[in-house]
Amino acid sequence: MDTVQVILASASPARLGVLRAAGLAPQVHVSEVDEDAVLASLRDAPPAEAVTALARAKAATVAERVAAGAAETFEALVIGCDSMLSIDGELVGKPGTADVALARWTAMAGRTGELVTGHAVLRLSGGAVTKEACRHAGTTVRFGRPRQAELEAYVSSGEPLHVAGGFTLDGLGGWFVDGIDGDHSNVIGISLPLLRALLTEVGVTVTDLWQ
Template sequence: MRFVLASASPARLAVLRAAGVEPDVVVSGVDEDAITASLSNPTPSELVTALARAKADEVASRLNDDAAESVDTVVVGCDSMLSIGGEVVGKPGTADVARTRWKSMAGGTGDLLTGHAVVRLRDGAVVARAEGTRTTTVQFSTPSDAELDAYLATGEPLAVAGAFTLDGLGGWFVEGVDGDPSSVIGISLPLTRRLLAEVGVDVVSLWSARS
């Protein structure tokens, strides 16, 4: 069984590796803005699931086109966004946007949603699909102006959903989570396990040999 992660996220890769899975990484080339624009008033859950599906499908189609791809393969795509104050936000991209978001969420809570899509291929053909979303509530602390300036200067919050990480420098400013911590990092282990089971894959069969 070949496990393919359709994501460039080092955090998702680290979660899987720590959990005994060594995936092949094949980054999708989907236009997330175009997909978002094509949806009509999606709920936050529908949005992240649609983006995860598009990523998994795009990578699966490329594997499908590979005549040499005859291995039983499972492709997993994910997408994360933060819902706060009724607004769904992704990666801020700039320090100014990240600062504005932190000013609005400091001392409060937000819901981190991660959409998951699993596609199973056998002999180059899609034989099963499964998808779902995991929502986890995050309680934020209130960083001082100096702390926020220093955090923004690292560049870390500019490239992650919601302008924070749980497993990096942003963890200093997270008071707690109500739900699945691995989903906040980028990929929910319990949900991925369930989705793999839905397409007929036992997660323990994917575990790497441990010394």
Template sequence: MRFVLASASPARLAVLRAAGIEPEVVVSGVDEDAIAASLSDPTPAELVTALAAAKADEVASRLDGAEDTVVVGCDSMLSIGGRVVGKPGTVEVARTRWKDMAGGTGELLTGHAVVRSGDGAVVARAEGTRVTTVRFSTPSDTELDAYLATGEPLAVAGAFTLDGLGGWFVEGVDGDPSSVIGISLPLTRQLLAEVGVGVVTFWGERARS
């Protein structure tokens, strides 16, 4: 059975590898802005789940359909004061995000979608969202300037990481830390079970030894 990660995120890949899975990586080509625009007043959870599902579906449609395969798609966003934000893209936007987040909390939402296919057709699918509260510290101006200069916060949801340089400025999380990094191990295990697959199926020899 194949396990395909429909994401270019090195953080998601690292989480899976550390948990005993060596997935194939196939990056989706979906237009996230177009998908978001097509939804009618979605909740934050509905938005990230719809984006995750679109990624998984798009990748599944491009794979050789003969082999039993699961495709996992994810999408993360941060909710601050009821406003949902994704990747900042620029230093100016990231700086503004950090001014809003510093000393406060935000909810990191990660949508997940698992699509199982075989013999040229989708045979099962499952979706879900994990919400985790993140408690931020207040970086000094010097620290924030240095962090923004690394470029790391520009390409990640909410302009921070838990497993990288941004971890210096996170006081703690209330909930699932793997979901904050990008893919919830407990939720992914649950969704795999819903499509009839046990997570241990994908554990490599290192995990079994």
């Protein structure tokens, strides 16, 4: 296909790393969407709907910004994602503080949750969005039982404070995850199988984007 710019509407280094390892070279444009405001408007929505709406809001905000003043020949794909952990029917995002991260881990140790990631792909041609595809992916996560000293050390590292659900699979948190059922890249923050399907829906073959 003709030259097309891939744009990741996310500040997540983990998502960027997944895409780079998979052969893409995206630009990063942080959306700065007010996530709390979007979630407040979807208070009673199921987890899948909420994270997908957040993903689309991020992608749409960046698409609008990028499209402003774009040349007629400009082609781009804007990818938005948002991940949260669903446990006991409650949707939880980034802990933000050490106290919240410690309490969350204490509650979920030895249990299972579903890491749900909303995905949105918007195709830009010139200054307009011509196609879009949005869906979610869910992966079951089986959490281990860290000893108290291990858990305190993990929280003190700062890693769980700023990631969905308060854990990672590809970092220090991987020591405390017993296993997953489903797509591992989704737990990192972006599902490659789902993204490939969404790209197909907007008329793009993923291999044409490989660098």
